[in-house]
Amino acid sequence: MSTQTAAPRQRRITAAGIGAAAVVVTILIALLSPWLTPYSAVATNADAALLGPTPAHWLGTDQYGRDVLTRTLEGGRYALLVAFLATSIAVTLGTLVGAVAAYADGWLDEAISRVLDAILSVPAVLALLLIVTVFGQGLWVIVLAVSIVYAPAVARVVRGAARPVVSSGYVAAARARGERALPIIGREILPNVLDTVLVEFAMRASWVVLLVSTLSFLGFGANPPTPDWGLMIQENRTALTVAPLGTVAPIVSLAVLVIGLNLAADGLAKRMGVDRAARAAA
Amino acid sequence: MAQLLIRRILTSVVTLLLASFLVYFATSALPGDVAQQLLGQDATEEALAQMREDLGLEQSVWAGYAAWLGGILTGDLGTSLVSGEPVAGIIGGAFGNTLLIAVPAIVIGVALSLALGVAAAVRRGRGADTSISMISLAAMSIPEFVIATLLVLVFAIAMPVFPAVVLMGDDAGLGDLLPAVWLPVVTLVLVMAAYIIRAMRSSTIDTMATEYALTAELKGLRRRDVLLRHVVPTALLPVLPVIAINIAWLLGGVVVVETIFNYPGLGALMIDSVSTRDLPVLQAIAIVTATVYVSVNLVADLLAMLIDPRQRGTTRSRAAAPKEETA
Numbered sequence: 001m002s003t004q005t006a007a008p009r010q011r012r013i014t015a016a017g018i019g020a021a022a023v024v025v026t027i028l029i030a031l032l033s034p035w036l037t038p039y040s041a042v043a044t045n046a047d048a049a050l051l052g053p054t055p056a057h058w059l060g061t062d063q064y065g066r067d068v069l070t071r072t073l074e075g076g077r078y079a080l081l082v083a084f085l086a087t088s089i090a091v092t093l094g095t096l097v098g099a100v101a102a103y104a105d106g107w108l109d110e111a112i113s114r115v116l117d118a119i120l121s122v123p124a125v126l127a128l129l130l131i132v133t134v135f136g137q138g139l140w141v142i143v144l145a146v147s148i149v150y151a152p153a154v155a156r157v158v159r160g161a162a163r164p165v166v167s168s169g170y171v172a173a174a175r176a177r178g179e180r181a182l183p184i185i186g187r188e189i190l191p192n193v194l195d196t197v198l199v200e201f202a203m204r205a206s207w208v209v210l211l212v213s214t215l216s217f218l219g220f221g222a223n224p225p226t227p228d229w230g231l232m233i234q235e236n237r238t239a240l241t242v243a244p245l246g247t248v249a250p251i252v253s254l255a256v257l258v259i260g261l262n263l264a265a266d267g268l269a270k271r272m273g274v275d276r277a278a279r280a281a282a
Numbered sequence: 283m284a285q286l287l288i289r290r291i292l293t294s295v296v297t298l299l300l301a302s303f304l305v306y307f308a309t310s311a312l313p314g315d316v317a318q319q320l321l322g323q324d325a326t327e328e329a330l331a332q333m334r335e336d337l338g339l340e341q342s343v344w345a346g347y348a349a350w351l352g353g354i355l356t357g358d359l360g361t362s363l364v365s366g367e368p369v370a371g372i373i374g375g376a377f378g379n380t381l382l383i384a385v386p387a388i389v390i391g392v393a394l395s396l397a398l399g400v401a402a403a404v405r406r407g408r409g410a411d412t413s414i415s416m417i418s419l420a421a422m423s424i425p426e427f428v429i430a431t432l433l434v435l436v437f438a439i440a441m442p443v444f445p446a447v448v449l450m451g452d453d454a455g456l457g458d459l460l461p462a463v464w465l466p467v468v469t470l471v472l473v474m475a476a477y478i479i480r481a482m483r484s485s486t487i488d489t490m491a492t493e494y495a496l497t498a499e500l501k502g503l504r505r506r507d508v509l510l511r512h513v514v515p516t517a518l519l520p521v522l523p524v525i526a527i528n529i530a531w532l533l534g535g536v537v538v539v540e541t542i543f544n545y546p547g548l549g550a551l552m553i554d555s556v557s558t559r560d561l562p563v564l565q566a567i568a569i570v571t572a573t574v575y576v577s578v579n580l581v582a583d584l585l586a587m588l589i590d591p592r593q594r595g596t597t598r599s600r601a602a603a604p605k606e607e608t609a
Contacts, residue, residue, distance in 0.1 A: 118300035121572040258423035
């Protein structure tokens with residue numbers, strides 16, 4: 001230890017750091033899952049049904065003889081994919097609508113707010129079930145449905161954050177320079193609500209994961225035999241007393257991911273100076 | 283004041299009208315044949331024609347919407363495609379059953395979460411606060427179907443105190459349902475508590491830091507009086523919309539809870555109707571829940587006006603009040 005620079009800088013382990021790590025690990029496992037175990041997630045084997053933990057099957061098997069560990073590792077793919085796509089679309093759409101509403105003020109703002117309220121007045125699960133009933137349960141139907149359900153909430157939050165920006169001096173200056181509405185929204189308003197948008201993204205992602213899993217649990221999300229945590233809990237809970245790991249493993253994985261997302265969102269909100277607890281209203 | 287009230291109520295009516303419009307158009311005015319979607323690929327031509335007539339698809343979309351809306355306003359919600367019975371009757375019974383679990387859940391959930399939120403704020407940074415915060419974080423992160431499944435496991439299988447599921451299904455009377463409401467109520471309380479606790483905690487901490495709370499304390503009032511008379515009423519204001527939203531969410535959570543406990547309420551009806559593709563029932567449920575949502579928000583806003591003089595004064599002070607609370 002001759003030089004001081006060789007000593008690593010002390011880094012505190014924060015709750016947000018743990019949360020972010022949990023999310024990253026879950027995503028990595030989902031990406032690498034096909035190469036992590038020797039079994040297929042969907043091939044059935046009637047001779048090996050409902051086994052307890054064995055050296056061959058660490059978490060046992062389900063009622064169709066499928067390896068629970070394999071299905072759990074792959075089980076995050078559907079929810080993560082839908083959550084990523086739907087959250088991205090919902091946050092993008094919501095941010096644009098919210099920024100436009102805040103900038104427009106007057107009747108357009110009022111009209112946008114009423115439409116957002118109307119969409120929000122139908123509970124998310126019901127809205128999704130309605131859409132799935134009419135359009136079927138394809139991946140893109142669900143992605144778009146979830147986006148439409150969550151975009152209004154994002155829009156309302158972004159509108160709230162953008163209103164003080166709209167009445168600021170530099171927006172007035174841009175207006176006085178004769179700049180048009182779209183460049184002002186793009187160059188002056190959006191960069192200033194970026195912190196709110198980022199927190200929204202982390203927060204909505206955790207809700208979407210829960211919603212998608214709920215949908216799968218109810219039988220309207222991922223199609224069997226796709227490995228998916230919500231669907232696995234639904235399939236395996238009847239055998240809860242015989243082979244509890246089939247239900248416990250997806251529950252733990254889902255909880256780790258969502259707690260991770262929530263911790264990361266909390267940390268992000270704190271760093272950005274956004275009050276997340278009050279945000280739950282939107 | 284009166285003008286403001288009327289304006290607020292009119293806003294609710296407009297929101298509801300828009301919601302009904304969205305529900306109808308999202309489900310009936312789609313490109314493609316709704317009758318075909320509902321009946322499947324191998325439906326006969328006669329069945330399709332019959333279905334189109336039943337749903338009023340023969341007429342223009344606007345005429346169909348007008349007829350549907352007129353029906354709702356006169357209490358006629360249409361007929362179920364499956365049972366052929368009036369939708370209003372089916373929904374009325376199921377909604378009553380849902381209220382039986384929702385009302386106790388709301389009362390217990392709101393009271394408990396407000397108390398816990400204040401308790402955590404007062405003991406900020408200490409053990410009690412940390413545990414309350416961690417428990418609410420966990421409750422936020424674990425979906426209601428998992429909570430319900432675990433409760434069934436613990437109470438009905440390991441410690442059979444409560445009946446886990448309603449065995450009677452749709453024919454269950456009040457006497458059969460009452461013993462079965464406890465586990466659904468506990469699940470719903472856990473689901474709604476987390477956000478209210480967090481909001482109340484952060485709002486109480488903010489209010490305790492204000493000058494008038496400090497003044498009250500320096501005046502020599504007891505801590506308890508400062509909290510109950512000066513801090514909590516003000517701290518409640520920003521939490522009201524959070525409570526309203528959570529009550530509205532409860533109706534979504536009810537879907538999962540009723541499915542797991544086989545409880546014959548609105549949520550279970552919803553799932554059945556999705557499986558049988560009973561569109562009139564689904565549309566009616568959407569309208570009923572939208573009405574509940576809008577009413578709950580209206581009540582929250584009126585309560586806020588009642589508590590906070592700033593929100594009921596002249597137009598000028600209304601502009602000063604945060605818009606988000608009325609939006």
